[in-house]
Amino acid sequence: MTESLCCLAFDALYLKLVGDQADSEISLSYFDHWLGIKEKLPKSAPLFVTYNINDQLRGCIGTFSPLEIESGVKEFSLNAALNDPRFPPIGHADLNEKLDVHVTLLDEFEHIRQWDNWTVGEHGLKVSMTVPSRRHRLSGTFLPSVAEEQEWDKVTTLWYLLKKAGYETVSKQQTVDFYTRGIGEGWLQLVRYRGKKASYNFEPYMEFREDYEE
Structure with missing residues (x-):
């Protein structure tokens, strides 16, 4: 580039x-x-x-x-x-x-159905979700370089992504279950991109x- x-x-x-x-x-x-x-x-x-x-x-x-x-x-x-x-x-x-x-x-935006269907250092992530306790839809993103620069693994990245979106009530241990349930029930969307x-x-x-x- x-x-x-x-x-x-x-x-x-x-x-x-x-x-x-x-x-x-x-x-x-x-x-x-x-x-x-x-x-x-x-x-x-x-x-x-x-x-x-x-x-x-x-x-x-x-x-x-x-x-x-x-x-x-x-x-x-x-x-x-x-x-x-x-x-x-x-x-x-x-x-x-x-x-x-x-x-x-x-570029190359793709909705993903599995929480771990992305690669650290290669993909950026965007989360958007509707939760009953919030009046507005929440969203946040990390560019492709962020997780690699911070030396985060996938779970850590997704946990901080929720925090960036303004959702603080999920613990790191609950992160995978939260994404899995949200994607499965349709109130959370996870997009990877390059x-x-x-x-x-x-x-x-x-x-x-x-x-x-x-």
Whole structure:
């Protein structure tokens, strides 16, 4: 997956936080040329943008609805950096070599009928469910890289996935039975999917922008 999308995400954030009228927006095709990228991207895809500072999560927001790639990356770059309610917004002082961005394009969505019919490091997961004690349908997702990076096994991943969806009443020991019953009775849906991920650091992006503006 092309690193150009990561540079595009950084460019949107840079222009939002510190850009002025003298700073021009850099196109995706220009980043492709600079990086020597020849990979052809889909015109649209579901996508997520993730920011890390010192290898710690600082924002992650995306969509499961297909978006035009270039405009979608720009939109969710700002959403992930500035609007993730779990974290303070990324600011001007955070734009340094400690900041990384990851762009993940999603595809191959499949409903699965067995709780363990997926592979750690290969599949992302999305759970959605209706439970009597909640007025609204609950949902949560982990991107394909999360379980592997956290060194979780399948049961641990599914347990934390329930917590991310906002359902805290299931113990880890009850997790498999909970998913098995929910899938069997139809009030819980579990979807696996694949993702193509690229990562980039802010420092080399900024070096390129400084050369571009000269």
